[in-house]
Amino acid sequence: MKRNTDEAILKDPVCNMQLSPSSAIEELQYQNRTYYFCSELCQKAFIEDPEKYIPHHHQP
Numbered sequence: 370m371k372r373n374t375d376e377a378i379l380k381d382p383v384c385n386m387q388l389s390p391s392s393a394i395e396e397l398q399y400q401n402r403t404y405y406f407c408s409e410l411c412q413k414a415f416i417e418d419p420e421k422y423i424p425h426h427h428q429p
């Protein structure tokens with residue numbers, strides 16, 4: 370497997386599409402994390418209801 374440290378695999382939290390930082394169309398800072406989106410539509414959906422799309426982890 371080829372691994373390029375510059376191109377982390379990211380996931381569009383709305384449609385679950387795999388993205389890289391260079392292929393992401395939109396990005397958004399939310400709660401100290403950066404989310405990437407394949408399109409403006411996905412970004413808008415996220416902004417309207419972020420909790421629906423954020424994976425829930427245990428947070429201190």
Ligand SMILES: [Zn+2]
Pocket residue numbers: 381383384385386406407408411
């Ligand atoms: Zn998307």
